[in-house]
Amino acid sequence: MIYKPKKKYSWNYNFGAKVSADVVGATFERLEEEQGEVNKENFLEASRPEESATHNLFEWNDSIAAEKYRLQQSGKYIQLLNVTIVNIPQQAQRQEVSIASDELKPKPMPITTRAYVDTAPGRCTKGAFVNIETALSDDEKRKIVLAHAFDELQMFEKKYELYGELSGVFTAIDKFGRELKDGT
Numbered sequence: 001m002i003y004k005p006k007k008k009y010s011w012n013y014n015f016g017a018k019v020s021a022d023v024v025g026a027t028f029e030r031l032e033e034e035q036g037e038v039n040k041e042n043f044l045e046a047s048r049p050e051e052s053a054t055h056n057l058f059e060w061n062d063s064i065a066a067e068k069y070r071l072q073q074s075g076k077y078i079q080l081l082n083v084t085i086v087n088i089p090q091q092a093q094r095q096e097v098s099i100a101s102d103e104l105k106p107k108p109m110p111i112t113t114r115a116y117v118d119t120a121p122g123r124c125t126k127g128a129f130v131n132i133e134t135a136l137s138d139d140e141k142r143k144i145v146l147a148h149a150f151d152e153l154q155m156f157e158k159k160y161e162l163y164g165e166l167s168g169v170f171t172a173i174d175k176f177g178r179e180l181k182d183g184t
Helices: 021-035 040-047 062-080 132-137 139-160 164-182
Strands: 082-085 095-098 103-106 111-114 116-118 129-131
Touching: 021 040, 082 132, 116 132, 116 139, 129 132, 132 139, 139 164
Parallel strands: none
Antiparallel strands: 082 111, 095 103, 116 129
16 A cells, blocks of 8 residues: 655755655654654664665665764764864854844853864765864855854754744844855
């Protein structure tokens, strides 16, 4: 039996998925209906049979999958390592924003942030990670890091756009995007 989705689904970005978002959405709907929720384990199990519509999303060759998993772990460790920066350069100092008045106030204080950031242009490339201080002190790398940050903010906005309580945050994101585009 082919389960048809109740809604129209799409992927956040084009990452070369071998299965349409509607097929995956239909599978998630079926799992939620049958098991009360969707989780990594029940989705993997539903995809395991070769005749499953979502089977081709996964790498089933164990040696290839093991290497891909180790690469995924490697990337996770790069992303999860934080650093605390005590002496913050002026241009990197955190700005306290009053959304109501758009007033910015410097707030020099130690910041704990990702130790290494991706400085590869574009999003579907293999990451080129450098330490955050190097990235922020190099004009080109800084622009790339800020563009990546804006992409993530737009994903946040898209994820939570139904929450009117966050409209001030979305206004600030839009303002940041305009300033980024204008180069200011």
